[in-house]
Amino acid sequence: MSKSDNLSEDEMVSYLKRTLSPTILVEGNDELSIYNRYLQDKINVEDIDILTCDGRAKLLNVFKRRTEFKNTKVVFVADKDMWFFAGIPEEYDNKVVFTDGYSLENDLYIESFFNRLLDANEARNFDRLIKELSVWFAFEVNRYKELEQAWCDRDVNQICPKEFLSESFKESINFVEPPAYIVESVYSEYTRALRGKNLFQALVRFLSHKNRKSKFSRENLIEMGAKFPNPRLEELVKKIVGKFQEYG
Numbered sequence: 001m002s003k004s005d006n007l008s009e010d011e012m013v014s015y016l017k018r019t020l021s022p023t024i025l026v027e028g029n030d031e032l033s034i035y036n037r038y039l040q041d042k043i044n045v046e047d048i049d050i051l052t053c054d055g056r057a058k059l060l061n062v063f064k065r066r067t068e069f070k071n072t073k074v075v076f077v078a079d080k081d082m083w084f085f086a087g088i089p090e091e092y093d094n095k096v097v098f099t100d101g102y103s104l105e106n107d108l109y110i111e112s113f114f115n116r117l118l119d120a121n122e123a124r125n126f127d128r129l130i131k132e133l134s135v136w137f138a139f140e141v142n143r144y145k146e147l148e149q150a151w152c153d154r155d156v157n158q159i160c161p162k163e164f165l166s167e168s169f170k171e172s173i174n175f176v177e178p179p180a181y182i183v184e185s186v187y188s189e190y191t192r193a194l195r196g197k198n199l200f201q202a203l204v205r206f207l208s209h210k211n212r213k214s215k216f217s218r219e220n221l222i223e224m225g226a227k228f229p230n231p232r233l234e235e236l237v238k239k240i241v242g243k244f245q246e247y248g
Contacts, residue, residue, distance in 0.1 A: 012051065012062050016069035021049040022244055023074045025063075027056050031077075031104055038226035042237045045244055056081065063096060075243040077236075079103040081152075082144045084193060085185075097239045100232045105196025107232040108225030114203060117216065122206040129202050130194070132160045134187035137194055138178035141186065156201040 007015065016023065022045050026032055032052045040048060053059035056078050063076045076096040080088065084102045092098075099107050118126055136159050137152070144150040151173065159169055169175075186193045200218050207216040226233065 101192035
């Protein structure tokens with residue numbers, strides 16, 4: 001069973017007070033779809049319910065009210081987002097299950113397999129694109145560190161429509177060169193550190209190109225990431241199961 005993300009915070013708390021079903025709270029509909037299609041069987045908890053929260057902020061607000069539904073088995077699962085770089089606040093650490101990488105998409109990205117789908121020329125161009133995206137994302141990471149604000153909900157085709165970062169895009173975000181060490185920290189660990197949606201958009205740019213005989217969509221790749229051997233995803237599932245086991 002799953003519920004849509006149109007419940008208010010109070011409605012979610014009211015639902016959790018009444019339900020007898022073990023429940024996973026996830027951030028939104030993208031996560032819900034992945035859990036329903038691929039992860040529910042791996043978690044293997046009987047009569048499990050999945051509730052979406054329309055974002056991490058609402059999920060964490062419900063978490064803070066967990067004493068109001070203390071008799072319900074609830075596991076909270078969230079993306080690290082910028083806490084990947086800044087660290088998880090102590091009030092949530094080891095209480096909320098967080099992704100290993102920046103987001104669930106990052107945990108679904110199997111570099112050793114996906115990158116083998118690229119031919120040599122595609123691989124070179126993909127690496128160049130990842131370098132450019134790492135510069136942009138390092139700018140957002142630095143902005144977050146300085147202002148605790150970041151605007152990361154951007155499409156790869158907006159950020160880098162060709163080989164280099166778009167000049168008009170850079171002007172629109174008041175871009176300045178970020179510190180080199182942050183660029184390197186993103187690029188060197190891009191499968192975990194670069195925003196997951198952009199990571200898949202970058203890969204799909206090459207794997208779905210019109211001149212390619214064999215094409216892959218984001219949905220194809222997400223399914224592979226969920227079904228093929230994937231240590232990061234297996235660890236996430238293990239943490240969720242462990243949280244349910246804490247209830248006895």
